[in-house]
Amino acid sequence: MxxxxxxxxxxxxxxxxxxxxxxxxxxHDPVHWSPAIRxxxxxxxDDVRQVALSPTMSSDRLRPFYEAQRDDRREILSGVMRYLNxxxxxxxxxxxxxxxxxxxxxxxxxxxxxxAPQIRRTVDDLYGRLPRGQPFDFMQEVAVLLPAxxxxxxxxxxxxxxxxIKEWSDNLRLFIGTSRxxxxxxxxxxxxxxxxxxxxxxxIAQRRGRLSDDVISNMLQAQDDRxxxxxxxxxxxxxxxxxxxxxxxxxxxxxxxxxxxxYPEQQQLxxxxxxLIDSAVEEFLRYDGPSNSIARxxxxxxxxxxxxxxxxxxxxxxxxxxxxxxxxxxxxxxxNIERSPNRHLTFGQGLHFCLGAPxxxxxxxxxxxxxxxxxxxxxxGPGEVHWIDALVMRGPSSLPLVLQ
Ligand code: HEM
Numbered sequence: 152m153x154x155x156x157x158x159x160x161x162x163x164x165x166x167x168x169x170x171x172x173x174x175x176x177x178x179h180d181p182v183h184w185s186p187a188i189r190x191x192x193x194x195x196x197d198d199v200r201q202v203a204l205s206p207t208m209s210s211d212r213l214r215p216f217y218e219a220q221r222d223d224r225r226e227i228l229s230g231v232m233r234y235l236n237x238x239x240x241x242x243x244x245x246x247x248x249x250x251x252x253x254x255x256x257x258x259x260x261x262x263x264x265x266x267a268p269q270i271r272r273t274v275d276d277l278y279g280r281l282p283r284g285q286p287f288d289f290m291q292e293v294a295v296l297l298p299a300x301x302x303x304x305x306x307x308x309x310x311x312x313x314x315x316i317k318e319w320s321d322n323l324r325l326f327i328g329t330s331r332x333x334x335x336x337x338x339x340x341x342x343x344x345x346x347x348x349x350x351x352x353x354x355i356a357q358r359r360g361r362l363s364d365d366v367i368s369n370m371l372q373a374q375d376d377r378x379x380x381x382x383x384x385x386x387x388x389x390x391x392x393x394x395x396x397x398x399x400x401x402x403x404x405x406x407x408x409x410x411x412x413x414y415p416e417q418q419q420l421x422x423x424x425x426x427l428i429d430s431a432v433e434e435f436l437r438y439d440g441p442s443n444s445i446a447r448x449x450x451x452x453x454x455x456x457x458x459x460x461x462x463x464x465x466x467x468x469x470x471x472x473x474x475x476x477x478x479x480x481x482x483x484x485x486x487n488i489e490r491s492p493n494r495h496l497t498f499g500q501g502l503h504f505c506l507g508a509p510x511x512x513x514x515x516x517x518x519x520x521x522x523x524x525x526x527x528x529x530x531x532g533p534g535e536v537h538w539i540d541a542l543v544m545r546g547p548s549s550l551p552l553v554l555q
Contacts, residue, residue: 156176156180157185158187158188159185159187160540160541160542166540167538169471170472170475173194173471174475176192176194177194177195177472177478181194182198182457182460184458185467188465189465190446190466193455193469194469194473195473196474196478196479196496197479198455198456198468199473199496200473200500202447202466202468203445203447203500203503206450206451207449207453208447208466209243209447209448209450210241210242210243210447210503211243213232214241215448217232224337227338227341228340231323231337231344233344233348235327237388238387238390239251239391240395244502249375250384250388252375253373253375253380254373255506256369257366257373258507258509262369263509263510264513266304266305266510266513267513269301270297270301271521273297273301273304274517274518275521277296278293278522278525281293283554283555284554286533286551287551288549288550289550290405291549293404294402294405294408295397297404298396298397298398298399298514299313299397301400301510306365306366306367306392316393318343320394320397320398322340322343324394324398325340325343326340327340327543352386355382355385355386355389358371367385370385371385395505396510398544399441399507400441400511402441402545402546403436403440403441403511403515405546406435406438406439406440406441406547407432407515407519408519408552409439409536410435410438410486411523412529412530417431417488418529420489421519422523425520429512429516431488432515432516432519434488434490435515436495436515437474437475437493438474438486439471439545440471440497441497441544441546442498442499443545444468444470444471444543445467445468445499445503446467447465447468448464448466449461449462449465449466467542467543470499471545473496474496474497479494480493526554527555528555532552532553534549534551535551536549536551537549
């Protein structure tokens with residue numbers, strides 16, 4: 152008999168370890184209706200990939216949600232939607248194609264490679280400040296700061312403004328990535344969007360008069376045959392790069408450390424063979440990656456594994472479940488830093504494939520490589536690892552660690 156399976160991302164046990172439930176869903180209910188979030192939950196690798204690639208699914212998932220809200224709430228959210236509507240992730244061709252082309256030029260491989268020396272300096276600086284042999288929170292002292300500093304430096308934004316920007320970004324996340332029923336979340340998201348957009352509007356105005364070689368200056372100069380990016384597009388892009396670029400990478404760094412603590416022999420292997428860092432980072436991305444799911448809206452009625460998906464239904468394609476699908480990966484629940492092939496879906500698939508993937512990989516290699524080469528051992532600090540309560544993202548919120 153099929154067990155009764157319920158996916159509720161607010162459940163504490165699921166937040167800590169969602170993988171046993173993902174496996175049960177793959178086996179018994181691969182297209183699962185979650186009453187808790189009134190959405191379909193898709194867990195098998197091939198289906199998750201299809202959700203990302205198929206034209207039967209739309210990435211314009213915010214507009215229907217917005218339109219279904221009460222008038223007073225729509226009023227609050229209009230100031231958030233003004234910018235989120237311009238985000239690449241929510242756009243479809245031909246608008247997506249135009250914006251993405253311009254952004255590919257700004258985020259070229261060459262630009263990313265040129266950041267390597269600065270990233271290494273930042274890593275050395277962060278590790279240099281850590282207390283040896285004393286417990287500290289890896290998330291607060293390293294994982295959150297490194298990607299934030301990299302993005303801020305890359306945009307030419309003062310590092311001193313980080314705490315303020317992070318608070319706005321956390322408020323915005325309440326609307327986009329959370330599973331928490333926070334009564335005030337729409338008002339907080341609005342205030343986050345208002346403050347962040349005002350900040351970037353003024354920064355962009357200053358930068359127009361004094362172009363440099365940072366990402367904002369490059370976005371200001373990006374052109375296609377229809378001209379450059381509009382002011383709202385520029386602001387939205389700054390918000391997206393900041394939002395998409397810091398939390399995800401921070402979560403990757405944290406989850407990778409948790410995985411190394413869980414598998415000391417894999418950690419030792421990486422110490423003995425530092426040349427494995429590239430494949431180790433791919434395995435950390437697969438084993439417990441930061442993009443728990445991607446969201447879509449059904450565009451065309453269709454059936455999947457006997458379930459009727461109706462236009463307008465919300466779908467969460469669970470990347471972290473797909474990345475451990477035994478139909479795709481051998482011994483999927485085991486961390487193997489030499490795994491090959493390793494075609495995880497952590498950066499998405501198709502049109503919306505992550506713009507920042509080369510940057511995230513570069514940061515992870517620098518940070519985790521220096522962690523195993525610069526310290527002779529690591530062990531868990533006192534207290535538990537806590538996990539963020541998000542449906543779309545996954546990662547530790549605090550991670551006590553001791554390094555020597
Ligand atoms: C480990 C770190 C990261 C992970 C796991 C990640 C994951 C993803 C995923 C899954 C998508 C596709 C979303 C969808 O299809 O709905 C995406 C898109 C995107 N990511 Fe990342 N990301 C990471 C780091 C970054 C960084 C560092 C940046 C910026 C510097 C960035 C910028 C973007 C942008 C702009 C998009 C939208 C692309 C489009 O729609 O064309 N990401 N990311």
